Amino acid sequence: MGYLRDAPDDWLPLRLVDQDGTPLLGAELPPHDTVLAIFRWMVFGRVFDQRMLSLQRQGRIGTIGSIRGQEASAAGLGVAMRGEDWLAGSYRELLTYMVHGVPAETLISLYRGGVPGPFPEGVRALPVQIVIGAQMPQAAGLGLALKLRQERAAVVACCGDGATSEGDFHEGVNFAGAHHLPVVFVVQNNGWAISVPRARQTASATIAQKAFAYGMPAAQVDGNDALAVYEVCREALERARRGDGPSLIEAVTYRLGPHTTSDDPTRYRDETEVKAREAEDPLPRLRRYLEHAGLYEEGLQERLEEEARESMGMAVATAEAMPPVTPEQVFDLTWAAETDGARRERERALLELREVGEL
Amino acid sequence: MKANVVEAVQDAMRIALREDPACLVLGEDVGRNGGVFRATDGLQQEFGEGRVLDTPLAESSIAGVGLGLAAAGMHPICEIQFAGFLYITMNQIGSQVARLRLRTGGSLKAQMVIRAPYGGNVRTPDLHSDSFEAIYAHTPGIKVVLPATAYAAKGLLLAAIEDPDPVLFLEPMRIYRGFREEIPDGHYTVPLGQARVAREGGDVTLVAYGAAVGTALEAADVLATEGIQAEIVDLQTVAPLDAETVLASVRKTGRVVVIHEAARPGGLGAEVAAVIQEGAFYSLEAPIERVTGWATPYPFVQAEGLYVPSAARIAAAARRTLSA
Numbered sequence: 001m002g003y004l005r006d007a008p009d010d011w012l013p014l015r016l017v018d019q020d021g022t023p024l025l026g027a028e029l030p031p032h033d034t035v036l037a038i039f040r041w042m043v044f045g046r047v048f049d050q051r052m053l054s055l056q057r058q059g060r061i062g063t064i065g066s067i068r069g070q071e072a073s074a075a076g077l078g079v080a081m082r083g084e085d086w087l088a089g090s091y092r093e094l095l096t097y098m099v100h101g102v103p104a105e106t107l108i109s110l111y112r113g114g115v116p117g118p119f120p121e122g123v124r125a126l127p128v129q130i131v132i133g134a135q136m137p138q139a140a141g142l143g144l145a146l147k148l149r150q151e152r153a154a155v156v157a158c159c160g161d162g163a164t165s166e167g168d169f170h171e172g173v174n175f176a177g178a179h180h181l182p183v184v185f186v187v188q189n190n191g192w193a194i195s196v197p198r199a200r201q202t203a204s205a206t207i208a209q210k211a212f213a214y215g216m217p218a219a220q221v222d223g224n225d226a227l228a229v230y231e232v233c234r235e236a237l238e239r240a241r242r243g244d245g246p247s248l249i250e251a252v253t254y255r256l257g258p259h260t261t262s263d264d265p266t267r268y269r270d271e272t273e274v275k276a277r278e279a280e281d282p283l284p285r286l287r288r289y290l291e292h293a294g295l296y297e298e299g300l301q302e303r304l305e306e307e308a309r310e311s312m313g314m315a316v317a318t319a320e321a322m323p324p325v326t327p328e329q330v331f332d333l334t335w336a337a338e339t340d341g342a343r344r345e346r347e348r349a350l351l352e353l354r355e356v357g358e359l
Numbered sequence: 360m361k362a363n364v365v366e367a368v369q370d371a372m373r374i375a376l377r378e379d380p381a382c383l384v385l386g387e388d389v390g391r392n393g394g395v396f397r398a399t400d401g402l403q404q405e406f407g408e409g410r411v412l413d414t415p416l417a418e419s420s421i422a423g424v425g426l427g428l429a430a431a432g433m434h435p436i437c438e439i440q441f442a443g444f445l446y447i448t449m450n451q452i453g454s455q456v457a458r459l460r461l462r463t464g465g466s467l468k469a470q471m472v473i474r475a476p477y478g479g480n481v482r483t484p485d486l487h488s489d490s491f492e493a494i495y496a497h498t499p500g501i502k503v504v505l506p507a508t509a510y511a512a513k514g515l516l517l518a519a520i521e522d523p524d525p526v527l528f529l530e531p532m533r534i535y536r537g538f539r540e541e542i543p544d545g546h547y548t549v550p551l552g553q554a555r556v557a558r559e560g561g562d563v564t565l566v567a568y569g570a571a572v573g574t575a576l577e578a579a580d581v582l583a584t585e586g587i588q589a590e591i592v593d594l595q596t597v598a599p600l601d602a603e604t605v606l607a608s609v610r611k612t613g614r615v616v617v618i619h620e621a622a623r624p625g626g627l628g629a630e631v632a633a634v635i636q637e638g639a640f641y642s643l644e645a646p647i648e649r650v651t652g653w654a655t656p657y658p659f660v661q662a663e664g665l666y667v668p669s670a671a672r673i674a675a676a677a678r679r680t681l682s683a
Contacts, residue, residue, distance in 0.1 A: 117463045126430060134451065
């Protein structure tokens with residue numbers, strides 16, 4: 001007896017900057033302009049989130065998921081990516097999408113119930129995923145294409161802790177491992193899958209350790225330490241671009257807001273837990289680092305917030321000026337090569353609408 | 360060249376791999392083993408492991424990886440080993456592949472083919488024998504194609520590979536090696552979305568597709584000995600449906616039997632019957648008959664010969680339309 005072994009449980013999340021903004025001894029930190037870029041995007045993410053919630057309350061957009069508290073993970077990752085990399089993420093990674101080049105107005109249009117695209121020419125991203133985990137095998141497919149064409153680029157596949165329970169998570173990560181593909185899997189473990197806590201999602205001590213079963217290296221990182229997220233993503237992305245294969249990053253963060261605007265988190269989680277986590281908010285933490293490093297100019301955050309509000313104002317105006325989706329557009333976008341039978345269906349549907357004056 | 364259906368399928372893939380550097384084949388056992396039906400036999404040897412890939416045993420990822428490849432500009436041909444396993448791929452095909460173009464405002468397209476052998480009466484376990492075309496025909500955004508002959512198999516598969524929309528290509532397992540016929544050697548296509556008249560006749564229209572076309576032809580031979588001339592419409596593409604070819608035949612005959620081996624409720628027979636009553640109601644001389652599988656799951660081997668429509672059942676249904 002005594003044949004069975006446990007997995008190692010000596011994980012310590014990577015951290016480069018402390019809660020109070022002090023860099024850890026010997027930490028190699030990104031260059032100043034990179035740090036400032038991450039800070040600027042985090043501020044933008046916070047303003048975006050606030051604005052989207054208020055648009056939802058005014059009935060100008062539909063249900064939307066809050067990203068508050070997860071800006072460090074999203075921006076650290078996004079800034080580490082390059083234009084030639086692909087992004088396959090979900091509704092919790094809207095900030096990463098914007099860092100990667102998807103304009104805010106495109107996402108606002110999506111949440112207004114409009115056509116979510118096209119993305120600007122050259123922006124390499126799959127549509128914002130709604131079905132949990134479905135992007136994981138798709139990311140493996142993108143990685144396979146990059147590998148076969150010998151492109152020096154990587155794929156980023158993002159999901160949350162809940163998605164790691166999905167079959168598609170297993171299938172996608174396993175495929176990337178088996179075919180040694182240039183994919184970086186980034187799991188934002190925000191502690192909650194709607195109302196189900198991380199501990200009910202999996203008995204694994206960490207999500208990071210799941211990577212070992214798929215034959216790839218992993219890191220667990222303090223997801224509220226933007227610079228640690230950036231550095232670990234950079235390493236994983238460079239490794240993938242070099243052709244050294246996939247890896248998995250678990251960013252441990254916290255969803256400060258509700259799952260979506262339709263969710264009431266007081267039904268399932270203690271407000272004292274949220275209060276405690278507010279103290280670990282990644283945005284003031286990075287600001288404290290900037291101050292510590294002498295990079296913070298007086299009024300910087302307020303200036304960035306003002307810029308973000310202005311840019312969001314323009315994005316909202318652009319999105320709201322977009323013409324509503326037409327039935328013709330839906331048919332146009334369904335088929336690239338419409339057959340006679342499909343055309344017959346289109347004409348019948350339009351005729352029916354015209355007959356009653358709905359078109 | 361002389362080819363049966365599975366050889367025609369293989370020839371189409373060989374031509375596509377040769378002519379289109381973006382084309383690749385992936386699936387379970389498609390590489391070294393050449394596929395459990397030998398549909399990809401020799402392709403990995405000829406084109407290498409980068410063009411003909413063995414995947415892990417996971418159908419959802421085969422379809423999902425296909426989407427990723429297509430989004431990146433490749434033209435994947437994904438093999439699902441048996442259509443019976445297509446339920447597992449439903450989210451990737453129905454929610455993802457079929458909607459990629461719409462959900463990206465046209466930025467990305469899923470130029471990909473998902474091939475799967477379908478249908479029963481080959482004495483394989485029940486869960487391998489399903490016909491799921493109606494489920495995917497109910498999922499607009501993906502074309503659903505079922506060849507009935509070796510000629511059609513090659514030409515339709517090449518057309519599917521070249522089509523900018525995703526195509527579910529269901530190959531009738533029962534006639535994979537049923538017969539060899541002369542087909543052109545090189546590249547040719549049979550257009551998607553078009554039915555064909557497989558046999559002309561003026562008394563009754565038999566609408567079928569896939570392996571059922573052969574059974575309908577047998578039934579037509581029997582009916583001919585009784586002086587009944589059956590016209591057979593082979594749908595070839597069941598989604599989007601080529602209504603005009605069906606309606607033209609019904610306007611001529613006034614009598615219709617729709618045949619499929621898939622389960623009866625919500626099957627293609629219901630759709631075809633609805634299209635006919637919308638478009639040719641006043642030409643009908645008799646109620647539309649359906650000869651189909653039952654309203655049960657696909658049964659065990661000992662009963663499958665009774666489940667899959669036979670020539671006798673088709674002929675009997677045709678006679679009912681004539682005596683109505």
